[in-house]
Amino acid sequence: MAGWTARDIPPQRGRVALVTGATGGIGFEVARALAAAGAEVLFAVRDRGKAEAAMACVAGETPGARLGFVPLDLGELRSVRGCAEEVAARHPALHLLVNNAGVMALPTRRLTADGFERQLGVNFLGHFALAARLLPLLRTATSPRVVTVTSLAYRFGRLRFEDLQGERKYRPWRAYAQSKLAALSFALELQRRSDRGGWGVASIAAHPGWAMTNLYANGPASEGATPLLLRLMRRATRLFSHSAEIGARPLLFAATAAEARPGGHYGRCRLCELRGPPAPARITAAARDEVAAARLWQAAEALTGTRF
Ligand SMILES: NC(=O)c1ccc[n+]([C@@H]2O[C@H](COP(=O)([O-])OP(=O)(O)OC[C@H]3O[C@@H](n4cnc5c(N)ncnc54)[C@H](OP(=O)(O)O)[C@@H]3O)[C@@H](O)[C@H]2O)c1
16 A cells, blocks of 8 residues: 555446535545546535535536535534435445535534534444444445545544533533544444445545644634744644645545545554554543443434434
C-alpha cells in the first residue's frame, strides 16, 4: 500500500455506493473518486441544493458519472428510515456504505430531533440505524463493504455508559472522542457479527488524519471561538493538516482496495498517523473490548429502535 492514491482504486463499474456527508470535505472527495472509478454514487445528504452542486461538480469532471441524491438527516431517525426505504426502492443491492458524515466538538450540548446528544446521535447512532436498515441490501450485493469513519480523537474517548449522552456532564471534545470510539467499536463489532451470522459484509474503519474541511467551523467555532483558540488552530492546521483529497485516501483504501482487511482500521503511516499514505491504524484496548462493544450495540438498538 506504499504510496496508495485514488489512482489505485480498482474499477468500480457495476457497484453502487452510498456516501453520507458527501456535500463537502472528505465525503465529497470520496464520492468524487468513487464516481471517477465507475461506481454509481448516492449522495446521502440533508440539503438538496448542496447535493446538486456537489453532483454537478463531479459530473463536470467525470462525464457520464452515475450520481443520485437521497435525502438523509442523521439527526432524525425518521429520515434515516426514509433514506433506507428510498435506496431499497431504487436499487436491488448496495455494494458500499460509507458512514462519513459527522460533527465535532459542538461547544454546547445540542440534541438531535430524537433527543440524542448531537455528536453521539449523528456520528454514531444515526449511522448505526442506517447500516441496520441497509443490511438486507448490502447482503444482496457482491463483496459488500461498510466503511465507518473514525478519528485519531477516539483514543482519548471512553464509553461512559453511566452518562452516554452527557446529560450530567457535557464536554465538547469528550463527547466527540466518545462518539468516535463508539464508531470504531461498532465497526469492529459489525465485522464479528457478520462473521458469526455469515452476512458476508466486510466492515472496515478508517480515519483521515487531519484534513482542512469545514469540521472546525461547523463545530468548535460554530458559536464563536476565542481569538487565542483561533490562532492556535490556524497554526496547528498549517503544520499538521492536509487537503480533504489526501484525507479521503485511507477511506478510499478501506472502501476499495483488495488488501483492506475486513475488521481492519486504516489511517496514515507517519507522524503518529497524521501523514503519509494509507496504512493500518492503531486499535486501542478500549476499541477492542468486546464486552463494551456488545453493551454499546444493545444500547444503540434500544435507543434507535433498530436491529440488524
Ligand atoms: N477533517 C478532519 O481532520 C477529520 C479528522 C478526523 C475525522 N474526521 C471525520 O471525517 C468525517 C468527515 O468530516 P469532514 O472533515 O469532511 O467535515 P465537514 O467538511 O464538516 O463535512 C461533514 C459532513 O457531514 C454532514 N453532516 C453533518 N451533520 C449531518 C446530519 N445531521 N445529517 C447528515 N449529514 C450531516 C455535513 O453536511 P452539511 O453540508 O449538510 O452540513 C457534511 O457533508 C467526519 O466523520 C469527521 O469526524 C475528520
